[in-house]
Amino acid sequence: MESRKASDISAFFEPRTVAVFGSLKETTGAGWGAIRNMLDFGFKGKIYPVNPSGGEIFGLQVYTTVEQVPEPLDLAMVIIPPQAVPATVQQCGRKGIRAVIIGTEGFAEADEGGATLQRHILDLAHRYGLRILGPNTIGVVNTANGLVTTPYPTGYKSFLKGGIAYCGQSGLVSAHSHPMEPYAYPLSKICDFGNKCDVNEVDLIDYLSQDQDTKVIAMHLEDIKDGRKFLEIARKTVVKKPVLIFKTGQTEAGAKAAASHTGSLSGDDRIYEAAFRQAGILRLGNWTGFWEIPRIFASQPLPGGPRVAIISLSGGAGVVAADLAVKNGLVVTSFSDKTKQKLLAFSPRLANNPVDIGPAATVANDPISLSEAIMSVVLADKMADSAVILMHSGLGRAITPLIDMLRRVHRNTTKPLVVWMDGPVPSVTAQLFCELARDGLPTYLDLEAAIKALSLAVAYSRIKSEFSECAA
Amino acid sequence: MESRKASDISAFFEPRTVAVFGSLKETTGAGWGAIRNMLDFGFKGKIYPVNPSGGEIFGLQVYTTVEQVPEPLDLAMVIIPPQAVPATVQQCGRKGIRAVIIGTEGFAEADEGGATLQRHILDLAHRYGLRILGPNTIGVVNTANGLVTTPYPTGYKSFLKGGIAYCGQSGLVSAHSHPMEPYAYPLSKICDFGNKCDVNEVDLIDYLSQDQDTKVIAMHLEDIKDGRKFLEIARKTVVKKPVLIFKTGQTEAGAKAAASHTGSLSGDDRIYEAAFRQAGILRLGNWTGFWEIPRIFASQPLPGGPRVAIISLSGGAGVVAADLAVKNGLVVTSFSDKTKQKLLAFSPRLANNPVDIGPAATVANDPISLSEAIMSVVLADKMADSAVILMHSGLGRAITPLIDMLRRVHRNTTKPLVVWMDGPVPSVTAQLFCELARDGLPTYLDLEAAIKALSLAVAYSRIKSEFSECAA
Numbered sequence: 001m002e003s004r005k006a007s008d009i010s011a012f013f014e015p016r017t018v019a020v021f022g023s024l025k026e027t028t029g030a031g032w033g034a035i036r037n038m039l040d041f042g043f044k045g046k047i048y049p050v051n052p053s054g055g056e057i058f059g060l061q062v063y064t065t066v067e068q069v070p071e072p073l074d075l076a077m078v079i080i081p082p083q084a085v086p087a088t089v090q091q092c093g094r095k096g097i098r099a100v101i102i103g104t105e106g107f108a109e110a111d112e113g114g115a116t117l118q119r120h121i122l123d124l125a126h127r128y129g130l131r132i133l134g135p136n137t138i139g140v141v142n143t144a145n146g147l148v149t150t151p152y153p154t155g156y157k158s159f160l161k162g163g164i165a166y167c168g169q170s171g172l173v174s175a176h177s178h179p180m181e182p183y184a185y186p187l188s189k190i191c192d193f194g195n196k197c198d199v200n201e202v203d204l205i206d207y208l209s210q211d212q213d214t215k216v217i218a219m220h221l222e223d224i225k226d227g228r229k230f231l232e233i234a235r236k237t238v239v240k241k242p243v244l245i246f247k248t249g250q251t252e253a254g255a256k257a258a259a260s261h262t263g264s265l266s267g268d269d270r271i272y273e274a275a276f277r278q279a280g281i282l283r284l285g286n287w288t289g290f291w292e293i294p295r296i297f298a299s300q301p302l303p304g305g306p307r308v309a310i311i312s313l314s315g316g317a318g319v320v321a322a323d324l325a326v327k328n329g330l331v332v333t334s335f336s337d338k339t340k341q342k343l344l345a346f347s348p349r350l351a352n353n354p355v356d357i358g359p360a361a362t363v364a365n366d367p368i369s370l371s372e373a374i375m376s377v378v379l380a381d382k383m384a385d386s387a388v389i390l391m392h393s394g395l396g397r398a399i400t401p402l403i404d405m406l407r408r409v410h411r412n413t414t415k416p417l418v419v420w421m422d423g424p425v426p427s428v429t430a431q432l433f434c435e436l437a438r439d440g441l442p443t444y445l446d447l448e449a450a451i452k453a454l455s456l457a458v459a460y461s462r463i464k465s466e467f468s469e470c471a472a
Numbered sequence: 473m474e475s476r477k478a479s480d481i482s483a484f485f486e487p488r489t490v491a492v493f494g495s496l497k498e499t500t501g502a503g504w505g506a507i508r509n510m511l512d513f514g515f516k517g518k519i520y521p522v523n524p525s526g527g528e529i530f531g532l533q534v535y536t537t538v539e540q541v542p543e544p545l546d547l548a549m550v551i552i553p554p555q556a557v558p559a560t561v562q563q564c565g566r567k568g569i570r571a572v573i574i575g576t577e578g579f580a581e582a583d584e585g586g587a588t589l590q591r592h593i594l595d596l597a598h599r600y601g602l603r604i605l606g607p608n609t610i611g612v613v614n615t616a617n618g619l620v621t622t623p624y625p626t627g628y629k630s631f632l633k634g635g636i637a638y639c640g641q642s643g644l645v646s647a648h649s650h651p652m653e654p655y656a657y658p659l660s661k662i663c664d665f666g667n668k669c670d671v672n673e674v675d676l677i678d679y680l681s682q683d684q685d686t687k688v689i690a691m692h693l694e695d696i697k698d699g700r701k702f703l704e705i706a707r708k709t710v711v712k713k714p715v716l717i718f719k720t721g722q723t724e725a726g727a728k729a730a731a732s733h734t735g736s737l738s739g740d741d742r743i744y745e746a747a748f749r750q751a752g753i754l755r756l757g758n759w760t761g762f763w764e765i766p767r768i769f770a771s772q773p774l775p776g777g778p779r780v781a782i783i784s785l786s787g788g789a790g791v792v793a794a795d796l797a798v799k800n801g802l803v804v805t806s807f808s809d810k811t812k813q814k815l816l817a818f819s820p821r822l823a824n825n826p827v828d829i830g831p832a833a834t835v836a837n838d839p840i841s842l843s844e845a846i847m848s849v850v851l852a853d854k855m856a857d858s859a860v861i862l863m864h865s866g867l868g869r870a871i872t873p874l875i876d877m878l879r880r881v882h883r884n885t886t887k888p889l890v891v892w893m894d895g896p897v898p899s900v901t902a903q904l905f906c907e908l909a910r911d912g913l914p915t916y917l918d919l920e921a922a923i924k925a926l927s928l929a930v931a932y933s934r935i936k937s938e939f940s941e942c943a944a
Contacts, residue, residue: 111820182896253797257828316640316734320758
């Protein structure tokens with residue numbers, strides 16, 4: 001770490017050694033939980049439990065003070081009562097630790113006493129030249145090295161490694177709150193900012209813009225601490241990778257709630273809207289979008305333009321997708337004459353967009369091959385920049401051929417694809433959804449999110465080239 | 473049926489006897505599939521397969537012509553090639569059948585030839601005084617008598633009986649397309665209009681307004697055939713029960729798609745918007761809302777006003793809910809001084825709305841009892857007309873106590889409640905969602921749908937009293 005600059009926060013994600021302060025009581029202790037997670041997710045660094053109790057846990061020696069740890073420490077995870085935090089921060093400072101995550105609640109988000117305590121630990125941080133993430137945070141995840149600092153159990157023990165970094169100002173943005181692995185989110189990092197007394201979105205966007213594993217940055221924010229600096233870094237970042245923000249506390253009631261949640265001052269939403277637009281930041285409107293939309297940027301090429309082909313097993317779903325496409329600024333393309341002729345050869349009703357496969361598939365001997373052939377023709381048309389495929393998951397009898405077919409269609413095109421599906425058996429729909437998502441084909445249970453993802457990909461494509469020209 | 477008026481469509485839902493025309497080929501035949509479903513779902517009437525093959529199927533005698541059926545028939549389900557449909561309609565007419573569902577595709581939605589054929593069968597219907605549902609429809613469901621006409625397998629064999637009637641202009645609005653039973657939709661009827669050559673939304677809304685089992689009508693429509701009549705009946709209906717419409721084909725591209733899907737002419741959306749408002753019809757914006765929002769009307773009392781209490785395990789989710797509430801016209805209420813004092817006795821940070829249970833629950837010995845006590849205090853406050861409860865489903869260890877607690881909270885209040893939840897293990901979240909939904913507590917995986925449901929309940933409460941006054 002020594003060679004990096006003081007503001008560098010890489011130690012929060014890439015520590016070789018971590019001290020964990022917190023109760024080691026089995027199953028319920030916060031320290032116990034954080035260590036359990038690091039072990040379960042195969043953290044590649046060394047873990048040093050620190051607790052006055054001493055002894056041993058999970059085969060690791062427990063140190064009664066951090067001074068006794070026999071080697072330099074890169075990161076401390078601190079989940080102890082608020083009043084004990086300042087002394088621990090001092091000990092960390094003396095030990096030379098440069099990155100401290102404070103999981104403890106009861107600081108600025110709680111009351112004036114907590115705010116005073118928070119200012120105090122920040123003073124200590126400045127004095128010792130260390131950085132603080134939190135307080136009131138569940139910390140970070142780094143899928144590259146298995147670092148998972150949340151003290152809460154997640155129900156799973158691995159992640160799908162991929163390009164999405166999720167940052168948030170809530171414990172909802174966490175491996176223990178959302179099915180990161182079960183729903184196959186291709187993940188690089190997670191960071192919960194908590195109260196943001198020190199490390200905030202400016203540091204994160206700076207770090208993630210340089211992170212090779214991160215292809216897209218999705219942030220849930222209640223406020224922005226230093227707007228000018230944030231927008232400046234965002235502008236530079238969007239040339240390299242998309243920045244998607246779900247800004248909450250947009251209304252007076254929401255802002256008031258944010259103030260008592262993380263001590264945030266949310267500010268006027270119109271100002272954020274204008275600033276985000278100028279900085280090339282894309283906006284997400286809800287939790288579903290926050291989680292689902294980044295998938296498209298993790299695996300799909302950027303569309304060459306706004307012209308979308310809609311391929312649907314259901315005529316009614318095609319109508320809804322066409323409405324959504326237009327409302328989100330996409331163009332429901334017309335196919336070239338050559339494509340129309342090829343489609344008409346499959347069925348006399350197939351020249352339009354949306355391409356309603358349903359009637360032809362119903363009477364086909366091999367509906368899966370027919371669907372594949374139709375999709376290939378549509379995707380080969382220069383009039384289409386992208387496609388949304390609306391499927392029915394069925395009962396699971398034909399699930400393997402269906403998955404294989406969609407994988408081939410995905411592999412054989414250079415255009416961005418998204419899939420939406422519904423079906424009568426949730427476990428079958430979930431299997432299809434997960435297997436395709438795991439394969440890098442963004443698959444959605446919410447049609448609005450699928451179309452919105454495509455439209456943001458088009459928007460980002462434009463932003464990327466515009467901002468690159470400005471920078472050149 | 474004899475005593476009812478000619479326009480009565482009850483035979484489509486309440487037949488004592490049904491003739492099924494269609495291939496009886498095992499597993500793939502449309503007639504076979506429809507009969508299989510009627511048997512699986514325990515249809516209480518008599519089923520008469522009609523097929524030139526004769527013989528026997530599922531222990532039922534197959535009649536080579538409908539004339540040979542030894543008793544009067546109330547309904548015919550016809551799924552045979554288009555060119556054969558007119559002769560069958562004639563036979564049905566001669567047999568005295570007054571209700572015919574035509575499942576067959578290839579009519580007005582297909583081409584000019586199909587449109588001519590459709591006009592022809594409509595002429596026949598008029599000549600014989602029978603009503604046609606379709607063509608190009610999967611027909612109906614009636615949970616009261618087990619009538620399920622879709623030829624496609626659903627993967628389940630029962631429904632949760634309840635107050636929602638779903639009607640749509642797509643096979644997506646069907647037991648084989650959406651997990652009606654697995655996701656515990658409290659269901660009375662389903663009807664797919666198909667091409668609406670005869671029976672349409674006017675007939676349906678008229679029928680459903682009088683149906684004792686139906687408490688809320690949710691319609692997916694691409695067009696409205698007779699606007700004046702529809703709005704007139706809707707105005708009368710909304711005094712008794714809410715009418716929710718998801719109108720698609722709103723954009724030019726969507727309307728064009730609708731024309732080639734069901735031959736619909738969608739018309740200018742602004743006109744629909746104004747007309748719906750005047751008729752007291754509530755509008756749904758997407759598929760998720762179409763399916764999920766009606767739940768609140770099936771089981772919850774109407775809110776006395778717009779003041780909502782937000783009770784959340786997550787501060788960040790509370791902020792989002794507050795934003796959504798305000799954006800949807802709800803008021804994030806302030807609690808009475810008495811309630812504030814009671815809440816402060818639980819924790820010094822609990823007097824605000826959203827009520828962030830998280831910090832207190834984390835350190836409580838019995839977080840479930842604490843949550844229940846807090847919810848009871850909040851729901852007793854006269855300043856709150858309704859509540860949204862934002863939960864975390866966890867790993868499943870405490871799922872039974874959690875479900876039981878929410879059930880008690882639900883049982884002990886006279887105010888409308890909705891629940892939203894997320895969690896790391898999809899199967900646990902699904903279990904919580906389904907068990908609560910089955911118990912009549914509307915539970916959502918999409919926070920926007922949960923808040924929108926509450927806001928439409930407030931809107932309907934106002935509509936109901938305004939329209940009742942007008943009618944008085």
